[in-house]
Amino acid sequence: MAKTYEEINERIRSRKAVVYTAEEIMEVVKKKGIEKAAEEVDVVTTGTFGAMCSSGAFLNFGHATPPIRMTDILLNDVPVDGGLAAVDTYVGATSLTKDPKGGYGGAHVIEDLIAGKSVHLHASGPGTDCYVRKEIDTYISLDDINEAYLYNPRNCYQNYGIATNTSGRTIYTYMGKLLPRMKNATYSSAGQLSPLLNDPHCDTIGIGTHIFLGGGEGYVSWQGTQFKTTPEEVNGVPVGGARTLALIGDMRQMDAKYVRGLDITGYGISMAVGVGVPIPILNKDILQRCCITDEQIYAELTDYSLPSGRSCMQRYNYAELRTGSIEYEGRKIRTSSLSSYSGARKVAGELKSWVENGEFELVKPIRALPREAKLKSLTEEWM
Amino acid sequence: MTMEKKYKISYNENNVQGSVAYILVKEFDLTPNILKAEIEGDGTGKMVLSVKGEPDVIDRGIQRIQDAGYNVIPLCSHITRDDSKCWDCGACVSLCPTHSLRVDPETFEVNLGIETCIACGACVNACSVHALKLVL
Ligand code: SF4
Ligand code: SF4
Numbered sequence: 001m002a003k004t005y006e007e008i009n010e011r012i013r014s015r016k017a018v019v020y021t022a023e024e025i026m027e028v029v030k031k032k033g034i035e036k037a038a039e040e041v042d043v044v045t046t047g048t049f050g051a052m053c054s055s056g057a058f059l060n061f062g063h064a065t066p067p068i069r070m071t072d073i074l075l076n077d078v079p080v081d082g083g084l085a086a087v088d089t090y091v092g093a094t095s096l097t098k099d100p101k102g103g104y105g106g107a108h109v110i111e112d113l114i115a116g117k118s119v120h121l122h123a124s125g126p127g128t129d130c131y132v133r134k135e136i137d138t139y140i141s142l143d144d145i146n147e148a149y150l151y152n153p154r155n156c157y158q159n160y161g162i163a164t165n166t167s168g169r170t171i172y173t174y175m176g177k178l179l180p181r182m183k184n185a186t187y188s189s190a191g192q193l194s195p196l197l198n199d200p201h202c203d204t205i206g207i208g209t210h211i212f213l214g215g216g217e218g219y220v221s222w223q224g225t226q227f228k229t230t231p232e233e234v235n236g237v238p239v240g241g242a243r244t245l246a247l248i249g250d251m252r253q254m255d256a257k258y259v260r261g262l263d264i265t266g267y268g269i270s271m272a273v274g275v276g277v278p279i280p281i282l283n284k285d286i287l288q289r290c291c292i293t294d295e296q297i298y299a300e301l302t303d304y305s306l307p308s309g310r311s312c313m314q315r316y317n318y319a320e321l322r323t324g325s326i327e328y329e330g331r332k333i334r335t336s337s338l339s340s341y342s343g344a345r346k347v348a349g350e351l352k353s354w355v356e357n358g359e360f361e362l363v364k365p366i367r368a369l370p371r372e373a374k375l376k377s378l379t380e381e382w383m
Numbered sequence: 384m385t386m387e388k389k390y391k392i393s394y395n396e397n398n399v400q401g402s403v404a405y406i407l408v409k410e411f412d413l414t415p416n417i418l419k420a421e422i423e424g425d426g427t428g429k430m431v432l433s434v435k436g437e438p439d440v441i442d443r444g445i446q447r448i449q450d451a452g453y454n455v456i457p458l459c460s461h462i463t464r465d466d467s468k469c470w471d472c473g474a475c476v477s478l479c480p481t482h483s484l485r486v487d488p489e490t491f492e493v494n495l496g497i498e499t500c501i502a503c504g505a506c507v508n509a510c511s512v513h514a515l516k517l518v519l
Contacts (some may be wrong), residue, residue, distance in 0.1 A: 049470070051511070103513065176474045177509040184477035260470055262511035270511070272470060324476070324486065336477035340470050342491040 002283045005364040008042045015358045017042040021348040022193050026291050038284035043355050043362065046198045047212070047276040047347030048190040050339025051262055053174070054154035054225060055093040055271040057110050057251060060146040061121065063087055068133035070123040075109045077102075077120070086131055090151075093261075093271040105269030108261030110150070113142050114214070115256035148251040150214060150259070154224035156275055158196035158242040159299060162187045162316060164333060167305035172266020176338050178304055184334045185301060185326065190344040191294045191318035195277035196245070198290045200237045204279055206365025211247065212276030212351040215258040217360065218249025228375045235296040236289065239315060243369065247275065258347065274343060276351035280362050294318035301328065387435045389418070389458040389501065390445065396426030403448055407434060411444040418481050418501045431458065431501040460502045460519045464495050468514035475506040475515060
């Protein structure tokens, strides 16, 4: 028997909703069978906590007296966008201080603001008839500015590759430190806990979906950038990066534990964000897809010492990757996760308790994400 | 009171590595543990050894090893981790030659076992939140 969002929300409000995490649900379905479990379970919560460079925050500083139209803006010496209205800015996660060795960037500014710290603001502008001031130097915190919301154009990559290095020297990549001659390999998905691997065709996740974002509540605002549906599927889920989500949420509700600035050696700044998506169990097909296990989810090993054209060397499932080593052509390669599985578990667990306690209702998407999408590449034009 | 000290010991073809541990056990009743050993094609090599025992006995044992012609350098640096910064990502795990950084199979948290660390430093710049530091 199918359920509706309204029925599930009714049960959430009366604190009767039956909720499991994407890890717990497999046992429940094994015990009760899919039919009975689909009737009883209302929500399955998912989680992921990994690095995602396409993150950032919109801030509005409020006007000073006399006012300024800011064009060059520094927050703790990190340049942030001056291309919006007078006192609006976007802090891009990967923006870096002038001294790149500082290891501090936009993501750290965001983390510091969420942690309640005050941040140094230095801004200048041209000075106009309506905005006469040319410079301001002050400190801001989340308590004394207007809006502050995270807006991440791309989060929650559905799946991702495995990186290794066949060259003779250590390379430093956004997939971490890769030792020479394939001594190690890195991967980044939360696998069986990951939101888009539990709802692989976005049957329930769409624009407007209510989510856990960085410890507070947020929403899916659009498909993420580089959203594509073309990668090959194995066991009903893509073997590489495919769908992504654009997310929005109020920074004031967030917890700095779930929004972390990262300094990735040799690459630059990135941001780790905890994201949890609740999946409404409207019918048994949706529940069936939430039962996916790490053994069933595959990713492709590629050589990051090649500048481009990295083809798949071999496929491995996440259960193999999580053992700490994989085998390639008879040799052992040690593995490292780059996203926190224990963090993903905490996110899914926290979201579960919100729903159980009636503090978090589901929102039916107002529009579906694209059913089909291809990715374009950037071409160089020759005159 | 027993304690543990770590040493980097270089040897050549005239003094095979095995006898170091043998001397420390037989003559001094110490507990040596080879954390890492590398032998080059020409018979020379290096190893990192941890030695457990009474401090003055360790000192005498090490003196005896030096007298036997080995080059011994005490490892006085060690790794520390600021647990309040660590977010259990796991990036450091596959870089550690001695498996001192491990993922707990139950909780998936990343644990640091300082006893086997040889202070090689390989993990330090792999940590995106600067939680790992070599301290001298
Ligand atoms: S310094 Fe780091 S990588 Fe080297 S042995 Fe110690 S824990 Fe392992
Ligand atoms: S790389 Fe750093 S943050 Fe990640 S598990 Fe290791 S110590 Fe913790």
